[in-house]
Amino acid sequence: MSQSAVATDIILEVRNVSKRFGGIQAVNDASLGIERGKVTGVIGPNGSGKSTMFNLITGLETPDSGQIIYKGENIAGKAPHVINRMGMGRTFQLTRLFGTMTVLENLTVITTDSFQGAEELAEKLLANLGLTRLKNEYAANLSYGQQKLVEFLRLSMIESDLILLDEPFAGVNPVMEKKLLEQIDMWVKEGKTVLLTDHEMAIMMELCESIYVFDYGSVIAHGTPQEVRENPRVMEAYFGS
């Protein structure tokens, strides 16, 4: 049971994308339609192809077949930095900050505008989250939760219209979780689109307006959290029949 296709603005459309690694079909003819300005979730058991899907969208992998239309352009196979510059940002499952650089440097290295402007923006963002005193700390010394926050901040350094979050709530305590949710809320208010994947079912059901369910590389369900929760195929995928 999928959502009736109201004429909404689809910022990212994945059309029949497949990806195989050796003997494993990681993504199998998957199609997604991500609406602008909404929070869309992708859930599925481990190994169901969610991360691969993310990598395909952000350019770290090239699909074997299919198209990925972002803002009207087919970005399948484009280099990651090109896609990023088109306004797509992402985080990683395990935080990937630049360990030998400070928090401030981690934030300023990625922008192209003037050094001065970048530093000011970075300091402002840090201040918003109350992290100013970390600005000269080496990223590798930060706690896990702090790293996650800084990764989030990186996304605000460049104008991102579509933000992909790869298991942002993994290993995060309630205090941090609240801050992450606040940040996501702020993005939505700014009109950005969020696509995320996580295993924290309660949060996903609460946060997302639309959910895709993956299993063995295919999309087996799509709809509102309510629809997905009641879908027998989803139960089967997660818990067996």
Place this chain on the structure above:
Amino acid sequence: MDIVQVVISGILLGGVYALFAAGLNLIFGVMKIINLGHGELMMLGAYMTFFLFTSWNINPLLSIPITAVAMAALGWLLQFALVERVVNQPMINSLLLTFGMSTLMMGVALNLWTSNFRSVVYSPLTGSWNVFGIAFSKSRLVAFIIAMIVTGAMWTFLKQSTFGKSIRATSQHPQVAQLCGIDVRQVRFMTFALGSAMAAVAGALISIIFTISPQMGHMFIGKGFAIIVLGGLGSFIGAFLGAIVLGVSETLTAYFTDTQIAQGVAYLILLLVLVIRPSGFFGKAED
């Protein structure tokens, strides 16, 4: 007829290259370590043969087991003192470490033996045998046969013996191998020892074909990498085929141009394969 002779000569040489490359491949497969010192291990094997022959009159073919054992011991020692420490570090550290080893060994050799070329002049193997109108260089043929025997023995050992299976298991999945009760540390030590021995035997064989010098290791490491990259890293068969291809390419190039240019063939192949198809052409890419 000339061309046939050249090609055969190349194949024979390729056999010896295959032995050298097999050791390099083994070490890489098991430990994911690029042994830049492999050429110097070969060089030491060549010099050992030379000195055993010239100082103690030991037949250069009969001295092969001695050289193999001695160099296996050296390999074991190197693993113990140096290589083992960088096993779980990023590949670049082992690259630098083995580069340091190579530099050191070459420097020691230059110091002890000067950069002059030496040769093992073993008279029963000078000249060639004439078979069906094709001249087979005696030294190359014998070297080829011995190289094939040793490589074949190694292949059988890897396939059939228990320890050989441990080695293969470790190269595929070190963690899983450990869970199955395999002492991967011991496997690594033996691997480096075996690899060193193979390089040394290849060196011994080279010494009866060509002149030797402390710089020879430097030339051979390029060939070694060209072979295993051509054949697909980690693939035994691929390396063998790659070695033959290299041997024939070199001799053909030397025939049509000159030996200087032929020395560049390995490097050209290496560069082209890395740029065009890093996973190699023959074997499966276990990268």
Place this chain on the structure above:
Amino acid sequence: MSTSTSPAPDQMHQDELDATAYRLPGWEKYLGWAYLAAFIVAAIVLLWLPMNAKAYTVTLTLTVLLVLTLSTSWNWLSGFAGYTSFATAGFFGIGSYIGALLLYYEKVTWIPAVFLAGAGCFVIALLVGIPTLRLRGPYFAIAMLAFSELSRVIVLSWDSLTLGGNGVYLPILRLQRPGENETFWEEIQRTFHNNQNYYAMLALAAVACIWSYVVGTSRWGLKLLSIRDDEVAAESMGIRTTYVKATTFAGSAIFPGMAGAIYARHVGYIDPVTVFAIIWTIRAITTTIFGGRGTILGPIVGAVVLTLVSEKVWEQDPNLYQVIYGAIIILVVLFMPGGLTSLLQRYNILPRSRRI
């Protein structure tokens, strides 16, 4: 609510942060001034050196400056960006030959020859670098090794152009003798003329050091570091990694190229075996990792210390210093991967700044 174990408690409390890990940004500003002062002092001393020193000392200093140029330029791609390269000898040789042949065939005068050597290496580095920088670290290193050796074989074989194994002889610099009642100004001019190769190398080394400072303190340097730390993340964050790597590689090739050309003129005779010898790469690598790769001071300190030591103590035995270099590489990789600068930083002799 979370089911996986959290790697670290993430309460953001002041006391939990380790104060010693903090860099003190305040006095880093003074670091820049300190460098400037040191640079000026060194410049004055080195400019004045040939006026009072023996020819041996001048040559020794030239060698130090040469190795310093090789090491600082190696450090940009291999230290900051983390792509260990074995191409130094290749570009040194190519630069030597471009410079020497231009002079031999009397196409240009020596200063343009040196610049053309640098330009030639830049272009070749782009051509070679763009396809090979896609490879992962160790494979790139091997490809560069192959490149250096292949260059040697090409130069050796193309003897119609390069004179092959015979080598290229260059005219020896005719030294000016002091005239009668030479004025001080005339003495300066004469010294400058007699030591022009030295001054050329000094200029080159100075530019290399300045550029190292720029790399180490700029956002460009940060981009290089991001490639070293996590190239995938860097690309995902919008950094044009291929462009950054290629330009760094090509830019760094200019220096061994020009150094090679100056070297050729200085010694008056080059052949493929000497200028493509792996020892040039060994020196660049050893001095940099000994001093501390990925730092500004590291290659400078390493080059000065190791070159002086190796030239003075072991000049009796030319092959012994290769043994020593090999041993140093091994020891540094095993026990002191951060080099001398990190050691000094650990004992608080040097400030713990990334601007070191």
